[in-house]
Amino acid sequence: MKFPKLAAIAALIPLALAGCAGAPAGGGGSNEVTYWLWDANQLPAYQACADAFQAANPDTKVKIEQFGWADYWNKITTGLVAGTAPDVFTNHLNYYPTYASKNQLVPLDEFVQRDAVPTDVYAEGLADLWVAQDGKRYGLPKDFDTVALFYNKKMLADAGVAEADLAKLTWNPQDGGSYEKLIAHLTVDANGVRGDQPGFDKSKVAVHGLGLDENNGAGVGQQMWSMYALATGWTYTDKNPWGSKFNYDDPRFQQALGWFRGLIEKGYLPSLATARSGTSVNDGFGAGKYALSTNGSWMIGSYFGYDGVEAGVAPTPVGPSGKRATIFNGLADSIYTGTDNRDGAWKWVKYLASAECQKKVGEQAVVFPAIPEALAVAKEEFAAKGVDITAFTGAVEDGATHLYPITDHAPEIAALVGPAVDAVLSFQADPSSLTEINEQVNALFR
Amino acid sequence: MIARRGEGRVALLFLLPAGFGFVLFYAWPALQTFYLSFTDYSLLATPNWVGARNYAEAMSDRKFWNALLVTGEYVLINISVQTAVALLIAVLMHRLTKSSVVRGALLLPYLIANVVVALVWYTMLDAQLGIVNAALTWFGIDPVAFFGETSTAIPTIALVNVWRHMGYTALLIFAGLQAIPKSVYEAAAIDGASEIRVFRTVTMPLLRPVLAMVLVLTVIGSFQIFDTVAVTTKGGPVDATRVIYFYIYEKAFQQFDFGYAAALCVVLFLILVGVALAQLRLLRAGSSDLD
Structure with a gap:
């Protein structure tokens, strides 16, 4: 009996070792x-x-x-x-x-x-x-990468908007400025009525003026809401890099987020549920469901690669700070x-x-x-x-860039703020709920 | 039957490879997890003993309780629908056809990788571009954001997995049905019992031990829901699909809080032991009515 037992063990050892000893990369x-x-x-x-x-x-x-x-x-x-x-x-x-x-x-x-x-x-x-x-x-x-506004050239032409005008867009958190007017005008319901025309049916939108990203933004909202919040003069942290106090309790941030979700109520931006139901925002753009879409430079290949959609790209709108804003990463x-x-x-x-x-x-x-x-x-x-x-x-030359927030605890912050912004955009919580989340975020640094 | 001494030794030898694997890949990691649950461990530094702090933290962690609740909802929908559908399929096969083509076809969804099933359904159910919603719109029904709505996300994921697993579960039950002697069915036929009556008074009682085994296995498997969530909703929207294993994964591999994740694993383990024991007792799996 001894020999076979030893043999069995001897046969196992190389197997076990082979499993552990993947060649070190x-x-x-x-x-x-x-x-x-x-x-x-x-x-x-x-x-x-x-x-x-x-x-x-x-x-x-x-x-x-x-x-x-x-x-x-x-x-x-x-x-x-x-x-x-x-x-x-x-x-x-x-x-x-x-x-x-x-x-x-x-x-x-x-x-x-x-x-x-x-x-x-x-x-x-x-x-x-x-x-x-x-x-x-x-x-x-x-x-490096920055964020800009992709647009569908044909939809712009159909709406009688000159591409050059996109560079002149302004935005503010109260009425959305000429930026919101454009988004409204580019939104079209199933009967062909535009978002800024009487009789617009916001429950049956065929093309949304602006697309909503399929991710929760992880507390940074890089290609989703950062270009609005940062254009108010708001900053993520007390200093960057290596800030230790976040500013999600700032009214400027909460107003920008409130304006953003207001677009959903008006029918200009798809609901959070729709955005999360299966397709990415860029594929939605490629399928002709969105006229405009904010996204990062790393997505150029996708936006310009769709068959049957001619894409263009314009800078983000000028905000209350008098400047455009984009994250610089x-x-x-x-x-x-x-x-x-x-x-x-x-x-x-x-x-x-x-x-x-x-x-x-x-x-x-x-x-x-x-x-x-x-x-x-x-x-x-x-x-x-x-x-x-x-x-x-152009954002780099104009000084319109804001560094990506670099801090400790980034994954924990993403896990706290991502779902909280979800709750705001799905109308389960008010933008002011971010004040309490901000306290939890800042508690991580104590 | 009493084995002779020599046979016992041979048996031991045959058990050795499996035992070796069990200790190395199950028992040792399990003990390690138990130890880590009492530490603060970020993977890149040595673990720090913190006593029961992780457990205390878990008790007041709203997201953890939410994850358990979400998982419970998933298991309830997944298991009740899956068992009912599988039972129906198995009985239909048992009473109507023995065709191996039908049996093979039933198993097909189970042969497709979980992640592929999840992604295909995710695409088909999209609110704007999915084929299912295109069909709904054609019938005059407003599109539904199945995966995107907080109220429908978990039921959708549960039903997608029912679709994948029902054929396999049906085959397990079908195997149990074949163990029931034909004579009882013949006797029932002679007595003039209807199909429904045969199902209630013959099939169900005799099937109980097999059903209990199937339930214990599928319930524990159902608690382990992870991949469908990981490739579709990623826990969202808000926390609607943040099931327990996904939450543990996020804590460990995204936030590097391995000690806390290990504590959650231990709590989940205790819950699952309780669930399995309760099931076995309730279903009297050890005894059969076939005497």
Whole structure:
């Protein structure tokens, strides 16, 4: 009996070990650098960078892996715990504060100093986003995004609205200004009556003037309500980055949200239930259900890619502050502390942050590179595809951008404020209910 | 039957692989979860012992109680409709047809991945572009935002999963029906009993142990609702579909509060043990009326 028992155990051990010992992604030989990103559209651009990098550095091999956004952060987090995270990965402002404070990211300051890498070549403010509360730099910028107003060209023409007029739109939280007038005019009911005409039936709307995002906004409302709230002069936090007090109790924020949900009552914006019932706001736009739709520059490919819909894009409206507003967000590449090839990883990060690589990315016209001269390349390539990106980039030149709120506790805040804004937009709670939520948010920082 | 000593050892040997897997993949993680439930653990740092603080927090966590309530509503709708429909299908198959084509067709929805089923229904039920609402509009009915309305979201998710699981559950019940001796049905036929009477006084009592087993399995499976929510409503609108496993997932993998999530797991485990025990007692699963 002894022998078979031992044999059985002996047979099991390799099986069990094989299960645990997935080849560490962070390893892969000392001259290989593993790099992760989440956007499949950007994969060809970064592969082009990797090819050029390897040609110049024959001793270092770059292995790029791509995982969709939904899996990406789970894989990164479990990878950090198991010691199998990639050497270099695309990082996001929502996640890096946590990783940096848990010593999972390599501070780049020494490398930056040693190689005299300029940090002032990027669009203004982008590089500063990646300096954490401890004063250390955890990433070098690769791209940026802003929000603008996509429109359906045919619907505008049918309504007798000149595209150029969209740049002159104004908004205020009391009557919505010329912006709300336009949304009303572009709304059409089943009988063909427009939202600003007598006899408009708001219970049978065929085309809503404005589309409603399918996400709950996670407390930031980046492509959903931030362009209104920020245009009142409101700010998310006492300071940014690294604020420790949120301002969801500010009347300016609550008024903007109140105005926004008023559009639902008037029939100009779909109900929250409709927006959440199965299709994304961009697909709704592509199906001709919305005339206007606010969304981020990372969605250009979707909005301009629908068959039978000719899209255009205009800047967000000018608000009571006298300025337009959009969130300004950017990604960067970070190095994992567990890498066994720190120098190779740094060389790759340095290359990713260089004008040479960012121009290659610009040529693919999928994102806006962080370095202005690379952005100019992207601008031309986008124009060749029929997309004028000045609606997005103009905000940067006009100083109309507001940094994405960078704070600790971002996931907890999203879990508190996202559903609370849902409750307001579905008329289960008043905008003033955000005052109590704000207290819960601020309690996280005590 | 008394096994000889040698046979016992062989049996042990055969149990070893399964036992090894059980300890490694079930018992050990379960114990670990129990330990973590008394700690503050963010995954990236070592766990800190905090005593029963996580449990105290759970008791006053409105979202946790809401999640239990939402899950309860889901289980109630899912199990009652699913069991009724599956029972009907099984009895119809038993009394009308033994066709393996029908049996195979019934199993088809179960062979499609959960996530695919969820996404296809999510698209079909969209208020503006879904094919179901297009049909409703054609009949003059106003479109319904099935997944988007707080009142209809949970019933919709429950019924989508009924659609996927009813064939499989029906087959389980059908297997139980085949174990009932033909002679009792013949006797009932000789006595001139109607189909409904046969169902009430012959089929149901004799099926009870199998039904109890099926109920225990499906109720526990139903409590574990996660994937349909994760790929469609993501807990919203507001908190209407924030079922318990989705809430635990958010706490652990989105907010990195693994200690608290582990405590919620332990509470849920206790609830499920209670539910299973209550079911077995109520349904007297151990005894059969077939004596």
